[in-house]
Amino acid sequence: MIRNQYLQQLWELLSPVPERLRREWMYDYEEHFRMAAEHGRSEAEAAHELGDPRLIAKELLLTYRVDQAENSRSGGSITLVSRAVLAAVSLGFFNLIFVLGPYVALLGVLVALWSAAIGVGVSSLMAVYEGMFGGGVTMTQGIFIAMVLLGAGMLLGAGTHWLTKAFMKMTLAYLKFNSRVIRVNKK
Amino acid sequence: MNVQFKKGVLDLCVLALTAWEDRYGYELAVSMSAKFEVAVGSVYPLLSRLTQEGYFSTYLRESSEGPPRKYYKLTPQGHTHLMELIREWRSFSIAVDEIIKEGVER
Numbered sequence: 001m002i003r004n005q006y007l008q009q010l011w012e013l014l015s016p017v018p019e020r021l022r023r024e025w026m027y028d029y030e031e032h033f034r035m036a037a038e039h040g041r042s043e044a045e046a047a048h049e050l051g052d053p054r055l056i057a058k059e060l061l062l063t064y065r066v067d068q069a070e071n072s073r074s075g076g077s078i079t080l081v082s083r084a085v086l087a088a089v090s091l092g093f094f095n096l097i098f099v100l101g102p103y104v105a106l107l108g109v110l111v112a113l114w115s116a117a118i119g120v121g122v123s124s125l126m127a128v129y130e131g132m133f134g135g136g137v138t139m140t141q142g143i144f145i146a147m148v149l150l151g152a153g154m155l156l157g158a159g160t161h162w163l164t165k166a167f168m169k170m171t172l173a174y175l176k177f178n179s180r181v182i183r184v185n186k187k
Numbered sequence: 188m189n190v191q192f193k194k195g196v197l198d199l200c201v202l203a204l205t206a207w208e209d210r211y212g213y214e215l216a217v218s219m220s221a222k223f224e225v226a227v228g229s230v231y232p233l234l235s236r237l238t239q240e241g242y243f244s245t246y247l248r249e250s251s252e253g254p255p256r257k258y259y260k261l262t263p264q265g266h267t268h269l270m271e272l273i274r275e276w277r278s279f280s281i282a283v284d285e286i287i288k289e290g291v292e293r
Contacts, residue, residue: 024245027257028212028231034253035213049220050228059232067239176240183226 121153
């Protein structure tokens with residue numbers, strides 16, 4: 001009874017994970033109950049040993065999210081990395097402050113850089129417009145300025161793109177090694 | 188032992204246990220928990236993570252009693268990773284020993 005309840009709850013908590021992987025993961029816990037019974041321990045003892053299924057599910061979901069973000073074709077899209085970060089946050093207060101905080105702050109910096117790159121690029125249109133219709137610069141000057149601005153925008157964009165990728169990679173590496181929670185046996 | 192200490196070496200230890208023979212989850216969970224006083228329940232997610240990272244592969248093998256057991260096998264990549272972790276651990280522990288000798292046991 002306790003066993004079925006425990007496994008059922010864990011199964012439901014792992015619902016974001018594809019069924020194949022979920023079954024593979026569940027096998028460990030099913031086996032644990034089985035082996036515990038073989039060693040003459042009750043279902044209640046086995047469940048107590050395993051601890052709260054919600055904690056196990058959170059750990060596993062973090063693994064799943066990090067793996068998903070790492071192996072996505074886009075190489076760690078912002079959405080997938082953010083999901084992984086949120087999965088880490090669910091593991092504890094420490095991660096809320098020391099993972100989510102810096103993550104959001106740095107995302108803000110990246111957004112600012114992206115908009116600066118786009119802004120500089122778009123301003124080249126203004127230069128062309130000014131060259132054609134305005135009196136400030138001649139057509140040739142206008143086009144020249146536009147090319148410089150466009151080039152600068154593209155450089156800034158490329159730089160920010162690289163920075164974004166590096167940041168996503170770093171975040172995932174950090175999540176892999178430092179956001180884990182190890183539970184200690186309660187005596 | 189301090190929890191932060193343990194966190195760093197659990198990967199190393201669980202990989203080390205499988206260096207010469209494949210083991211099933213329960214076996215690993217129980218021996219890890221006995222040595223380090225970590226909850227049995229936090230060993231299984233650790234195994235899943237190491238599998239996901241490509242350091243373990245798993246397979247089912249019939250056992251004499253009951254249904255087949257899920258075994259964890261170290262992959263070549265896992266082996267390389269283990270050797271790297273051992274190297275790191277050695278240099279770390281040598282450094283700490285030296286500091287202790289120098290600072291405390293002189």
